[in-house]
Amino acid sequence: MADLRVPALRWAEPPDGPVLVLLDQTRLPADEVELVVTDVPGLVAAIRSLSVRGAPVLGLAGAYGVALAAARGYDVSEAARLLAGARPTAVNLEYGVRRAVAAYEAAGDGSARAAAAALAEAHALFREDAEASARMVAAGRELLGELLPGGRFRILTHCNTGALVSAGGGTALAVVRAAHEAGELRRLWVDETRPLLQGARLTACEAARAGMPFSLLVDGAAGSLFAAGEVDAVLIGADRIAADGSVANKVGSYPLAVLAKHHGVPFVVVAPVSTVDLATPDGAAIHVEQRPGHEVTEIRPGVSVAPVGTQAYNPAFDVTPPELVTAIVTELGVVSPVDHGTLAEVCSRSRSTKS
Numbered sequence: 001m002a003d004l005r006v007p008a009l010r011w012a013e014p015p016d017g018p019v020l021v022l023l024d025q026t027r028l029p030a031d032e033v034e035l036v037v038t039d040v041p042g043l044v045a046a047i048r049s050l051s052v053r054g055a056p057v058l059g060l061a062g063a064y065g066v067a068l069a070a071a072r073g074y075d076v077s078e079a080a081r082l083l084a085g086a087r088p089t090a091v092n093l094e095y096g097v098r099r100a101v102a103a104y105e106a107a108g109d110g111s112a113r114a115a116a117a118a119l120a121e122a123h124a125l126f127r128e129d130a131e132a133s134a135r136m137v138a139a140g141r142e143l144l145g146e147l148l149p150g151g152r153f154r155i156l157t158h159c160n161t162g163a164l165v166s167a168g169g170g171t172a173l174a175v176v177r178a179a180h181e182a183g184e185l186r187r188l189w190v191d192e193t194r195p196l197l198q199g200a201r202l203t204a205c206e207a208a209r210a211g212m213p214f215s216l217l218v219d220g221a222a223g224s225l226f227a228a229g230e231v232d233a234v235l236i237g238a239d240r241i242a243a244d245g246s247v248a249n250k251v252g253s254y255p256l257a258v259l260a261k262h263h264g265v266p267f268v269v270v271a272p273v274s275t276v277d278l279a280t281p282d283g284a285a286i287h288v289e290q291r292p293g294h295e296v297t298e299i300r301p302g303v304s305v306a307p308v309g310t311q312a313y314n315p316a317f318d319v320t321p322p323e324l325v326t327a328i329v330t331e332l333g334v335v336s337p338v339d340h341g342t343l344a345e346v347c348s349r350s351r352s353t354k355s
């Protein structure tokens with residue numbers, strides 16, 4: 001089975017001007033449809049609808065969005081404001097915007113050279129993300145070897161953290177895929193991840209195409225898997241990691257951390273250092289995106305599973321406190337978040353000094 005057409009975001013320069021080409025993740029797994037984005041409002045809409053989604057690739061969308069605005073003569077400051085505000089929790093989005101704006105402003109506002117500098121910075125971020133993914137795979141596999149000696153382990157994952165969210169192989173799912181390719185994966189348990197079903201639609205799609213042994217489950221079934229001793233570790237991604245090691249990730253991650261703690265199972269977060277936000281002191285300071293209630297009440301647009309007028313609570317993320325996190329795997333090293341110093345220390349390392 002062929003791999004998906006990844007990366008899910010790429011820059012292109014057709015004769016009528018630069019565009020961003022997105023693999024529309026809302027159409028997967030049924031259809032592989034590409035969205036061609038020519039302006040910032042179009043990109044913001046794609047981010048908000050999760051046509052493009054997943055923290056690292058949102059960072060790329062932010063950076064390339066600024067480059068697109070600069071190349072097409074739009075107001076870069078307004079573009080940066082719209083892009084950074086498109087989804088508030090994933091710090092990578094504002095990080096990517098900041099990187100491209102800094103390059104644009106350093107080159108002198110409004111010039112073609114400035115537009116080129118913003119694009120060069122977006123390309124640099126793309127390369128860094130691909131390299132970070134490869135380094136996280138190596139570090140994650142080494143950690144799994146320490147935590148679960150002997151291999152043949154059963155991993156539970158939540159949401160989607162594979163090649164669709166990255167310039168490379170992804171984060172947590174990239175580690176699982178590498179373990180599979182090394183013959184170490186006995187089973188991948190895939191949470192469907194209500195309400196937008198990133199697990200059922202995207203992770204199951206990536207796992208099937210990679211030939212992984214996996215089973216899909218409703219989110220509420222995870223507890224019985226832990227109780228039956230069927231989970232050897234949890235591997236998930238992150239959208240924002242605060243300075244104290246609190247981890248914001250797809251809603252449903254925190255209950256998994258509580259289950260993992262109760263059952264003595266490692267709970268491992270795989271995320272690039274660009275997802276660590278040392279300016280956010282702790283989990284209480286993380287802005288959790290609240291999404292429209294119809295995502296909960298409707299099984300698909302216009303088809304409600306709840307009585308008309310039902311009010312819904314639909315946070316896109318939840319926050320796991322550091323004491324429930326076994327380790328955070330980054331491209332610059334593995335840290336135990338309860339030791340706050342190492343999180344800040346690892347983030348201060350440059351890529352050339354990774355130990």
Ligand SMILES: CSC[C@H]1O[C@H](OP(=O)(O)O)[C@H](O)[C@@H]1O
Pocket residue numbers: 050053054055056158159160161162165171172198236237238239249250251316
């Ligand atoms: C490695 S992707 C990080 C993160 O992004 C996902 O959220 P969303 O699908 O809303 O973009 C999910 O929380 C993943 O773990």
